[in-house]
Amino acid sequence: MALAAGLYSKQASALPATALRPPGALAEGDFLAACVRCGLCVRDCPYDTLKLAELGDGVASGTPYFEARKIPCEMCEDIPCVVACPTGALDRALTDIGDARMGLAVLIDQENCLNFLGLRCDVCYRVCPVIDKAITLERIHNPRSDRHAMLLPTVHSDYCTGCGKCEKSCVLPGESAIKVLPIRLAQGSKAEHYRRGWEEKEAAGQSLIGDQVELPVRGLEDKAYGDTRVRPGEGPQPGDAVPARPAGSGLDSGWKP
Amino acid sequence: MSAQTTTQARQVPPTSVRGAAMRGVVARPGQEAIEAKGWLRAHKWLLLRRLSQLGILALFLVGPWFGWWVVKGNLASSLTLGVLPLTDPFVLAQQLAAGHWPYREALLGGGIVLAFYLLLGGRLFCAWVCPVNLVTDAAAWLRRRLGLKGGKVPSGSTRYWLLGFVLVIAAVTGSLAWEWVNPVSMVHRGLIFGFGLAWGIVGAVFLYDLLIAPRGWCGHLCPQGAFYGLIGRSALLRVSAARRSACNDCMDCFAVCPEPQVIRPALKGAGQDHPLILDGDCTTCGRCIDVCGKDVFRISTRFDRSES
Numbered sequence: 001m002a003l004a005a006g007l008y009s010k011q012a013s014a015l016p017a018t019a020l021r022p023p024g025a026l027a028e029g030d031f032l033a034a035c036v037r038c039g040l041c042v043r044d045c046p047y048d049t050l051k052l053a054e055l056g057d058g059v060a061s062g063t064p065y066f067e068a069r070k071i072p073c074e075m076c077e078d079i080p081c082v083v084a085c086p087t088g089a090l091d092r093a094l095t096d097i098g099d100a101r102m103g104l105a106v107l108i109d110q111e112n113c114l115n116f117l118g119l120r121c122d123v124c125y126r127v128c129p130v131i132d133k134a135i136t137l138e139r140i141h142n143p144r145s146d147r148h149a150m151l152l153p154t155v156h157s158d159y160c161t162g163c164g165k166c167e168k169s170c171v172l173p174g175e176s177a178i179k180v181l182p183i184r185l186a187q188g189s190k191a192e193h194y195r196r197g198w199e200e201k202e203a204a205g206q207s208l209i210g211d212q213v214e215l216p217v218r219g220l221e222d223k224a225y226g227d228t229r230v231r232p233g234e235g236p237q238p239g240d241a242v243p244a245r246p247a248g249s250g251l252d253s254g255w256k257p
Numbered sequence: 258m259s260a261q262t263t264t265q266a267r268q269v270p271p272t273s274v275r276g277a278a279m280r281g282v283v284a285r286p287g288q289e290a291i292e293a294k295g296w297l298r299a300h301k302w303l304l305l306r307r308l309s310q311l312g313i314l315a316l317f318l319v320g321p322w323f324g325w326w327v328v329k330g331n332l333a334s335s336l337t338l339g340v341l342p343l344t345d346p347f348v349l350a351q352q353l354a355a356g357h358w359p360y361r362e363a364l365l366g367g368g369i370v371l372a373f374y375l376l377l378g379g380r381l382f383c384a385w386v387c388p389v390n391l392v393t394d395a396a397a398w399l400r401r402r403l404g405l406k407g408g409k410v411p412s413g414s415t416r417y418w419l420l421g422f423v424l425v426i427a428a429v430t431g432s433l434a435w436e437w438v439n440p441v442s443m444v445h446r447g448l449i450f451g452f453g454l455a456w457g458i459v460g461a462v463f464l465y466d467l468l469i470a471p472r473g474w475c476g477h478l479c480p481q482g483a484f485y486g487l488i489g490r491s492a493l494l495r496v497s498a499a500r501r502s503a504c505n506d507c508m509d510c511f512a513v514c515p516e517p518q519v520i521r522p523a524l525k526g527a528g529q530d531h532p533l534i535l536d537g538d539c540t541t542c543g544r545c546i547d548v549c550g551k552d553v554f555r556i557s558t559r560f561d562r563s564e565s
């Protein structure tokens with residue numbers, strides 16, 4: 001019986017990936033020791049975000065959670081859910097909702113996200129209450145059209161609260177392309193053995209290996225070191241004679257079977 | 258069938274619990290009382306109790322239903338009129354066992370509730386508040402009406418073992434493990450916040466009481482009832498069989514009592530000389546007062562040892 005109860009509690013403490021705890025919730029293990037399932041947090045949430053799990057929901061029955069795609073957390077400044085909790089399952093040390101970590105947004109479907117297709121949807125970015133910090137649009141070259149940019153919504157874990165506003169407002173008709181996941185699922189572990197040169201440099205105040213030798217690049221001698229951009233009129237023009245290539249050199253060796 | 262009943266009745270003393278249970282099988286307890294004092298007086302405490310149970314439920318429900326927020330939360334922890342915190346000390350005990358020290362509100366709320374039941378009677382909770390009592394009372398009623406007999410009743414002390422188990426499992430798993438299945442909180446929460454599959458648990462309790470063990474859940478298993486029974490050990494409010502000399506051995510009180518073993522010492526003077534029901538398991542439901550045609554019982558205090 002003890003074993004069954006133990007197994008059951010273990011199984012029940014595994015939250016489904018779409019179930020997010022309210023702001024300020026203790027780590028799941030501690031939360032399950034603290035929350036008495038009273039629903040006072042649910043009652044004081046002005047947006048009906050939170051609900052108490054019913055038996056069969058896959059979340060420990062009676063504990064509060066929300067699903068971002070249904071109703072996200074609106075990040076109330078006064079955090080009424082935390083204030084209402086009588087047990088400390090929601091920790092009152094959380095006074096700035098920007099410090100909440102309910103989960104972490106992940107742009108999970110890069111095949112269907114409209115911005116990844118090269119369009120300007122931007123909705124997830126625009127609705128983010130922590131816009132330009134938690135989520136930014138990173139401009140990169142669009143290799144498909146070769147002449148446009150792609151603005152990729154990119155989430156930053158230092159600021160994302162996991163409120164789920166982005167997931168809620170993703171315009172895709174069914175599942176969202178951006179999803180808030182429990183942080184444990186959303187983040188990989190750090191590659192501690194890999195030294196990030198740029199961080200080391202910043203920490204040391206200078207490059208650890210001294211200044212690098214700047215070798216000139218043929219044809220770009222008049223440009224700043226590292227600038228490889230070629231403006232119209234520069235470089236070989238259409239109609240320029242293609243310099244003859246010695247046979248058997250280069251990528252095309254001219255070999256035929 | 259009747260011949261069998263009479264031979265059985267001969268072997269089992271009628272004033273024993275089993276005797277009462279067997280008589281309950283064939284009787285509609287309280288008929289005599291209805292004739293003697295009228296239907297209303299023969300159901301007075303029952304009606305008051307239902308009023309209390311449903312009234313408390315209604316207080317919790319008018320908020321979500323009509324937006325009149327008198328009480329928020331549920332029996333586990335609630336806030337009345339925005340000022341009065343109340344917390345179930347049973348949940349609080351589990352929480353402490355699981356290793357979490359709650360905020361002041363929860364402790365204060367738990368203290369208030371604990372003081373109330375310590376003072377007045379622990380299992381008042383069972384008879385006057387707990388929503389599962391409606392379910393198990395219904396099962397007991399139907400069982401009597403259908404004349405269902407026998408069954409396998411676990412020992413009455415099982416609930417105390419279960420109570421210990423609940424606290425141990427909370428400590429071992431570091432979580433409120435019992436609250437995943439506790440029918441008491443589940444029913445109350447279900448009514449207010451939505452049931453999900455919790456109906457299954459209500460149904461299981463009902464069927465268990467109806468078909469397998471008479472008064473099985475509340476009288477033998479429920480660790481929450483056991484908890485309140487323990488805190489009510491020295492409570493003030495007690496039922497007294499004050500006019501026990503008038504008892505005509507109809508046994509109706511035994512048939513309706515959810516904890517029939519508590520009556521005998523008081524009514525028959527078994528092992529005690531006063532008529533007070535001091536056993537913590539008595540829920541102070543007052544049903545024995547209702548069904549007694551001779552007005553043997555009354556609600557009194559633990560200091561009132563008088564007989565009349």
Ligand code: SF4
Nearest residue numbers: 045073074075076081
């Ligand atoms: S911060 Fe506001 S919207 Fe978010 S869960 Fe709490 S009360 Fe609801």
Ligand code: SF4
Nearest residue numbers: 035036038039041085
């Ligand atoms: S208010 Fe606190 S104890 Fe109550 S359900 Fe919410 S998190 Fe749990």
Ligand code: SF4
Nearest residue numbers: 128160161163164166
């Ligand atoms: S969950 Fe989305 S909307 Fe909310 S802070 Fe993170 S990126 Fe912004």
Ligand code: SF4
Nearest residue numbers: 383387389475479482
């Ligand atoms: S014994 Fe348990 S289920 Fe029965 S009335 Fe008491 S608390 Fe409720």
Ligand code: SF4
Nearest residue numbers: 514539540542543545
């Ligand atoms: S002795 Fe009377 S008051 Fe006590 S539980 Fe039995 S019927 Fe109820």
